[in-house]
Amino acid sequence: MSMQQRQRRLVALTEFLTARPGQMVNLGDLSQKFGVAKSTLSEDLAAVKEALEVNRAGVIETQVGALGGVAWRPALDVSRVAESLAEWIEALAERERRTAEGFLYMTDLLFDPRRIAPMGALLADRLRPLAVQAVATVETKGIPLALATADHLGVGVILLRRDSRLSDGSALSINYLSGSSHRIQSMSLSRRAPVEGVRVAFVDDFMKAGGTARAAADLLGEFNARVVGVGVLIATDEPQAKLAGDYVACLSWSPASNTISASPWVDERLEGKGGDERGTSSGT
Amino acid sequence: MSMQQRQRRLVALTEFLTARPGQMVNLGDLSQKFGVAKSTLSEDLAAVKEALEVNRAGVIETQVGALGGVAWRPALDVSRVAESLAEWIEALAERERRTAEGFLYMTDLLFDPRRIAPMGALLADRLRPLAVQAVATVETKGIPLALATADHLGVGVILLRRDSRLSDGSALSINYLSGSSHRIQSMSLSRRAPVEGVRVAFVDDFMKAGGTARAAADLLGEFNARVVGVGVLIATDEPQAKLAGDYVACLSWSPASNTISASPWVDERLEGKGGDERGTSSGT
Structure with a gap:
């Protein structure tokens, strides 16, 4: 996997999540959509989460379990x-x-x-x-x-x-x-x-x-x-x-x-x- | 500049632009906000634009001139x-x-x-x-x-x-x-x-x-x-x-x-x- 591919994915993942504020997105669906293993997706999500939180743009909340996933909660701008x-x-x-x-x-x-x-x-x-x-x-x-x-x-x-x-x-x-x-x-x-x-x-x-x-x-x-x-x-x-x-x-x-x-x-x-x-x- | 810093910036830039659909964002303001030179910003924008367009999420439109900048136009999901x-x-x-x-x-x-x-x-x-x-x-x-x-x-x-x-x-x-x-x-x-x-x-x-x-x-x-x-x-x-x-x-x-x-x-x-x-x- 090239660095460029990862960057592309991080950008696409950011757009996908932030376009759905408050909506729980299933990890299985995400890994299918972006064509990567769950372990790779987890690393990507951690990178996106860190970048958005450092910028105080908002937080990515994680919910575990069968109905779990991640949800974007934007901070007040x-x-x-x-x-x-x-x-x-x-x-x-x-x-x-x-x-x-x-x-x-x-x-x-x-x-x-x-x-x-x-x-x-x-x-x-x-x-x-x-x-x-x-x-x-x-x-x-x-x-x-x-x-x-x-x-x-x-x-x-x-x-x-x-x-x-x-x-x-x-x-x-x-x-x-x-x-x-x-x-x-x-x-x-x-x-x-x-x-x-x-x-x-x-x-x-x-x-x-x-x-x-x-x-x-x-x-x-x-x-x-x-x-x-x-x-x-x-x-x-x-x-x-x-x-x-x-x-x-x-x-x-x-x-x-x-x-x-x-x-x-x-x-x-x-x-x-x-x-x-x-x-x-x-x-x- | 580390790779991690660039990734962070790409994620933050993606969130910033896609949160403002249809709005012209000035390049000078962006380079000030993200604390980078205009040349670096241009490279970042090109990477974000390419990743979003490859994913068919939408297009980043560029307008040149004094009132110019970039604007995010999401594709129909x-x-x-x-x-x-x-x-x-x-x-x-x-x-x-x-x-x-x-x-x-x-x-x-x-x-x-x-x-x-x-x-x-x-x-x-x-x-x-x-x-x-x-x-x-x-x-x-x-x-x-x-x-x-x-x-x-x-x-x-x-x-x-x-x-x-x-x-x-x-x-x-x-x-x-x-x-x-x-x-x-x-x-x-x-x-x-x-x-x-x-x-x-x-x-x-x-x-x-x-x-x-x-x-x-x-x-x-x-x-x-x-x-x-x-x-x-x-x-x-x-x-x-x-x-x-x-x-x-x-x-x-x-x-x-x-x-x-x-x-x-x-x-x-x-x-x-x-x-x-x-x-x-x-x-x-």
């Missing part, structure tokens, strides 16, 4: 998240985004995968210790962030509808008083949604009083699912106490002073105090 | 798409998914990133030659597929709303007759949406008569944006001629015989007739 946060703050400050009624137009930003993916990675990093089995959101503008967060956690999204549709079949609905607009709102969930007994993180784009998050927890509770964490892109600084209780927001908006800034826990995390950081050193 | 399609067909055949009114409950499937990502990759692969600059969808169930497709194309999603909201500011709305239910429906788009002159692919979860896709094209036309392609997850076999004109569907549903199957162009693509395929050989 702090420099990318920091860059993305700066872009969000800059974009949200654009005067054209303020509507006459004092709202902030940001649908185009929320629906851009390149902008929302780093925020999903950030929330997933924070919510991961809660061992959630699903992310829930209520339509519509929180959907991209919920999907990005779920993607990083390796789980699905439970969609709460504003109105139930014919394709939902029978559905359970609740009405609630919105904490900010004091209007009656409703949300519903199909009885077919597979959520029984599941640990859930509720994710949304925006939180003011937290009434929507609380209503989502109530509705999911009817299905015996439990909201164990709440994450949003932007929360207003007032009221400080939200109806939903504990939550994490990437950005904090002060309408009074008209400023948007990263939340304190985000600054701490990006400075490497909140967990393993992904460095910029090549480690060589 | 045909085995993964084929596996995902089989899972979709199996899941959609589950009897519990049929509602009393003859609809198909599939919200949980549509909102699972692991299920929808391969379908987005498949549509993106098909739509890429159209050089679209944005993907558009109308809320709500088509959103995950639209985001996945846009992610693979490296563009954003234009969200058409069913009703305009306060945060949209002023919006343009149209009413149209749904081709399948013959009911009046409406959709709207904020005047702040940055879509002027853009080439758009319309993406949705389901198409029957195609009235929604046609209405989307009309509404986007009012903004001087042009729908140049339409892609959906599932289309019914009847009516064959859709109001939207040309479209591509991943799956075809025959309500009469109650069968769901992959569309002919999909089978062709997965057999490698429709473009560069990603093989399973390691190439060593």
